[in-house]
Every structure is written in structure tokens, then in C-alpha cells.
Amino acid sequence: MSRDPDWLADLERYHLRRPFLKEQSIWAIWVYRWGRRIEAKPPGLARKLQNALYWPLFRLTETAFGISLPRGARIGPGLRIWHFGNIFVNEQAVIGAGCTLRQGVTIGNRHAGGPSPVIGDDVEFGAYAQVLGGIRLGDGCKIGAMSVVLHDVPAGATVVGAPARVVSTAVKIDEV
Numbered sequence: 001m002s003r004d005p006d007w008l009a010d011l012e013r014y015h016l017r018r019p020f021l022k023e024q025s026i027w028a029i030w031v032y033r034w035g036r037r038i039e040a041k042p043p044g045l046a047r048k049l050q051n052a053l054y055w056p057l058f059r060l061t062e063t064a065f066g067i068s069l070p071r072g073a074r075i076g077p078g079l080r081i082w083h084f085g086n087i088f089v090n091e092q093a094v095i096g097a098g099c100t101l102r103q104g105v106t107i108g109n110r111h112a113g114g115p116s117p118v119i120g121d122d123v124e125f126g127a128y129a130q131v132l133g134g135i136r137l138g139d140g141c142k143i144g145a146m147s148v149v150l151h152d153v154p155a156g157a158t159v160v161g162a163p164a165r166v167v168s169t170a171v172k173i174d175e176v
């Protein structure tokens, strides 16, 4: 379907035969990756035509599945989205490789026009986690279901609650 390495890494995270028949989120991810590839094309007729198809398809998947992944957002390879509905990512957000989102997750600004989060690799978002503002989430951290995260989270930490508090941190080698 495509040799886009980011998309191939996404597909691998689904571990399914015929994921398009089983997971609504894979449609939204496919449209997102396609949108990124269109933006990388040189200006010209091919890009114009594809853009004309991209926008209705983006709106359709956003509305049908409740998953909004604007192509301005930078999302690393190997994205996994469990379930669907009320998943909104700001177009300024940066998300690393191998991250996992779930239903209800928002990654956005704290005030209109304000900065959006920068998220490391292998970060897990529990259902309905809200991550807001110009904050940084370190690699491998976990965000509990229903948490509201307004401050930086260190790599490997688990945070829960509203506002979120750290309940566990990464184990350092010299502590083992």
C-alpha cells in the first residue's frame, strides 16, 4: 500500500490480519501519514489533486471515528491508537516514536493559540488523559486514565490524577 517507513511501523503495532476491517483508528493514521506525504511533495498538479482528495477524507475520518490527527502535528513511527472517539491532537504537537493513545485522549494547548506538548518515545496514554500546554513528557512515561497533565513528566515516570502527580519514577541502575 505504501513504503512509508513510519506507516509500516504503525501497521506493525497493530499485529492484526486485515486491520482496516477491525480497527477504526488505522484509517485515521493512514490518512495522517498520507497527508504528511502530500505535504512533502513539490508544488504542482499532483500535490493539488491529492490535497483536494485529502481534505474531505480527513474530515470524514475525523467525524466518523472521532480521531483528529492533523497533518501539521509531528508524530513519530509506530503509533498505536486503541479504540476511537474524542481523540484530539493539536497541529503544533510533537509525539515521538512508538507512542500509544486511547479513546478520549487530548494532546493540546492550555489556552487558544498557546504552545502544545512535546512528547518523547514510547509514551502510553490511558483513556481520557488530557495533556495540555507547552510541556515535555519524557521517553517511556505513562499517563493514567483520566489524568490532567499540566507540567513536565520525567522519562519513565507514571503520573495519575487531576492535576497529575508522579506515582512512580524510572528505576536507576544504581538503585537495583
Ligand SMILES: CC(=O)SCCNC(=O)CCNC(=O)[C@H](O)C(C)(C)COP(=O)(O)OP(=O)(O)OC[C@H]1O[C@@H](n2cnc3c(N)ncnc32)[C@H](O)[C@@H]1OP(=O)(O)O
Pocket (backbone or CB within 6 Å): 082, 083, 102, 125, 126, 127, 142, 143, 144, 145, 146, 147, 158, 159, 160, 161, 167, 168
Ligand atoms: C476497553 C478498554 O479496556 S480501554 C483500556 C483503558 N485502560 C487504560 O486506559 C489504562 C490506563 N492505565 C492506568 O491508568 C494505570 O492505573 C497506570 C498505568 C496509570 C498505573 O498503573 P500501575 O503502575 O500498575 O500503578 P498502580 O495501579 O499501582 O497505581 C499506583 C497509584 O496510582 C493510583 N492510580 C492508578 N491509576 C490511576 C488513575 N488513572 N487515576 C487516579 N489514580 C490512579 C492508584 O490508586 C495508586 O494509588 P495509591 O498508591 O495511593 O494506592
Ligand SMILES: N[C@@H](CO)C(=O)O
Pocket (backbone or CB within 6 Å): 082, 102
Ligand atoms: N488492550 C486494550 C484494551 O482494550 C488497551 O490497552 O486499551
